[in-house]
Amino acid sequence: MTKTKMVAAFAAVTFIAVLSGSGDRLTEGSLPLATWLAALVWAQVRWPLTGLVAGICSVVAMRLAELTTGGWLWPVTLLYVSVVIGPRPRLRLVVGIAAVHAVWAFNLEWTVLQHSASRAIAGVGPDVLWLTAALAVTVAIGSWRQWTQATIQQQRAEAEQQRAEIQQQRAEAKQQRAEAERQQAEIERQQAEAERQRAEIQQQRAEAEQQRSEIERQRAEAERQRAEERLRVAREVHDTVAHTLAVVGVHLNVAADALDSAPEEARAALRLAQDVRRRAMGDLSSLVGVLREDLRPTAEPLDLEALVAQVRAAGLDARLHVDGGGGAHGDARTHGDAGAHRDAGAHRDGGGGARGDARTHGDAGAHRDGGGGAHGDARTHGDTGAHRDGDGGEDRDGGEVPLPVRLAVGLIVREALTNTVRHAAASTVTVEVHYGPATRVTVIDDGRGSTAPAGHGLTGMRERVEALGGRLTTDGAGGFTVHATIPS
Template identity: 30%
Template sequence: MAEPSPRREPAPVRHLARITDITLAVLTLVFFVTVALATGVHSPWRGPIPLGLLLGGLLLFRRRWPMTVLLLSIGGIFVYHLTVHWSPAGWIWPAAVAYFTAATTSRVRWVSAIGLAQLVYSAIDARGILEFNPVRYVFHVAGEGLLLAILIGAGLTYAAAARWRGRLRETDSRAHAAEERLRVSHEVHDVIAHTLAVVGVQLNVAADALEEDPAAAAAALRVAKDVRNRAMTDLRSLIAILRDIPGDTTPQADLASLDTLIADARTAGLEVTLHEQGDRAAVPAITAIAIYRVVQESLANTLKHAGARKAEVTIGYRPRSITVEIVDDGRGVPDGVTEGHGLAGMRERVSALGGALTAGPVPGGGFAVRADIPVAGSTA
């Protein structure tokens, strides 16, 4: 009967499985021959050793052909019992590992039927014991039957546990995929919000200057085009991730792109100053992305809602934590920001890294966003 091809496992798992099979093969040989010698067999090379070698050798292939190994093991046991006048070996336990392995497959009903047939033959073969020791005969048959039931039950339990572990891994994988898609969706929101804010400002500049200063209008349109092109590149990369499309993707924006982000905000008419304290090169990648997105979303909100002329970005890089603060001189409580998705997305992003984000008006007018982000791997 055909058997399904095994699923390819990682190399360490395959090596461990091979070591396990070799160990079981050696133990089967040693245990079988030891029992035979202990119960009075004087010529081990005439039966116990060849059968032990056969049973042990077959175990090396039990994972690939479990049913074939079981049938050949039972065949070897039959030949042993038929050719040796007296044998201390039972019928089930020499093939215990083969029974267990076959019971972990989908053919457990065949395994049960084969084991039952072997038990019936074992009971018939041992009928001589019944004549002078009925108690021993009952224990012999019942013991073989109990061992078979234990082996099949253990195989079923092992298979069920393996399926459960597989489902758990699949569930974890899906959860990680969902988290990744949620993260990417936040990235998409940030890119679109920033792009629309900068492009909108530049289009307004171009519209106002079109008749009086065509050169200024053309410059504004070029800036809008450049920002739009960079955004399209980022969006293509992010959408490819959402669609699970393999291929080269553009790295996510991080602190290396911070200067470009500030320049875009300045060309949109916002006077932005950047103050950095510490070494930005020492910041881990995941933290760098979060910092960039917090600054990006804050400046986008300032451009869209605050009516501000100036914004100050201050980033403090410390060994154990990083502080990001963006303060503008706008309306203090910009419409649409406190209840919008931008602040919620920033807060979720920072919270996922174990940090905290606060946002609100500042005394004297203006709006401030502050994020405190611990550095991954640091100790408090």
């Protein structure tokens, strides 16, 4: 119930109670008193003590004027209650006022109204009891209300505390969830880190395996290169020594045959053999120096004309034809003391001996005859000059032909001429070289032919040609032919 409703209820109860219990003089006493006391109840909202004192005085005045016959205390009961339950409860003051009011009412009954003591007590006593009961009930109700409010407040405080605890628990739960999520995130991060580390370890292992594989491959490549280098050195040594020994052997045979009959020719042959040996020693020294220093000299193509001249000096009719990109053109046949022209090819009359008629148109010639030795008839016509039946000189640069191709051409010609000198017992050998998009090399002799000689030379030539993408073939029918085709 709101305060306004409670005041209205108090005013209505006071008005009805006073109007019905204040005697027969309604218009002169009861109605005015009831109205005034109801108004004072409303006035107590702002002035509680003033309204109470005014109400007490009004009741006393009406009783002394004998306008009402109601009690001294009970008409203002709700005025007392209003003060007790007001915004500023004053229970002690109200009890004091009530005591003074009761004593004053008893004194008035006894002295002013001239009632006996017993009647005065009977007139005032019930009012005192009623007022005491009303105040006691009011205090009880107030205490109950305070207790109820305190309980409610306590309950509210407990509810608030519980809500606060619940909020705290929720916050703690939320914090625990956040902590759990953080721990889960940390676990996931650690797992991701572990996965990354495992991936890095796997990658490092793979890289280590790759490095080991690369090291093994490099080792294998080094072994292969060493094997190729050993093979190359073997080829170089074979080519140099075999060619040199073949040419030196031929010159020594010429010197041995002509030692008695033509000492000058023998000395010339020995000098040529010494020159060839000296050049071979220089080549071998260079090769050994390269092997010691692990360096390779700058590769240069062999001089084809010099190779042919060495064979020609050994007594064979050697011819060189070079055409194509800047090569030599013509028939390289010499007439003079720089070479020899045979009227008849050398042939063998017995088990390993050579017999031939080696006449030269110059100052130096040789004629061989016999089963194991040689008999020479050396006649020469002419001077010291030499010329070619050709139309141009050799251009060793080979035009636009790549250097590896020109190197291979020189090596093929040298090896083929060496085999001709050593194994073919030929009198004529022809070297044809054509430089072009497909460089062709052909070396043909008129020797005894048969199959290709066994050894490193022919194998080395074939491997060189195949390494450049070419092809090398041999033919032993009607002499011996070496033919190579190398793409440029």
